[in-house]
Amino acid sequence: MSRSYGQYCGLARALDVVGDRWNLLIVRQLLIAPARYHELLDGLGGVATNLLADRLRDLETAGVVERRVPEEGNAVVYALTPWGAELREPVEGLIRWSTPLMARGPGGDRFHPEWLLVGLRALLAGGAGTPPASSVGIEVDGRLLQLRATRSGVEVTLHDGADLDAVVRADASIVLGLAAGALTFDDARGLVDIEGDEAAVRALLAPRRIPTASSTPDRDAPDRSTQG
Structure with missing residues (x-):
């Protein structure tokens, strides 16, 4: 990893690995299915090819992503490791x-x-x-x-x-x-x-009770938590 928060905290350590831009979207793509490099590039839409290569390298070094060679053909396929696949729960x-x-x-x-x-x-x-x-x-x-x-x-x-x-x-x-x-x-x-x-x-598609836009915090409203 190129940068670290330098904090002994589970959230900080997790963000050291997956907090960089595009990392969790790469994970999303690999939760759908293992994919070749060009499939990731197409599925992400908007990521620069050199940046994708850097992010994959970082995720591989961290143990989140691994490369596989299919039985047929020689094109490398990227997939989540068992530990990387555990990101499904926080992603969902x-x-x-x-x-x-x-x-x-x-x-x-x-x-x-x-x-x-x-x-x-x-x-x-x-x-x-x-x-x-x-x-x-x-x-x-x-x-x-x-x-x-x-x-x-x-x-x-x-x-x-x-x-x-x-x-x-x-x-x-x-x-x-x-x-x-x-x-x-x-x-x-x-x-x-x-x-x-x-x-x-x-x-x-049974309805589920979820927060609506009206129940989210008003970003323009004053913070009353510190007011008497």
């Missing part, structure tokens, strides 16, 4: 925490449908109590994802070609809003196209 926690920040929509920011593989899993953590056979497709920007109810929760993957109980088509912000509980299906009426079993969709 940050995604849930970000719900009020996501409520205002993408604006001009980049978006890849594959990012929903991590985002939806985080928001749907705990499952919705649906039968294990329930399976719903989520189509965003032409990519079809699959939500499948299991006994341990909701599994989120790319569509594997299996039959689906229903397919939902909507913008990413609407899908995320429904998954987070920031929107109900009544709120999203006319913005969501459901083909198939609507009850299965509602069960998998």
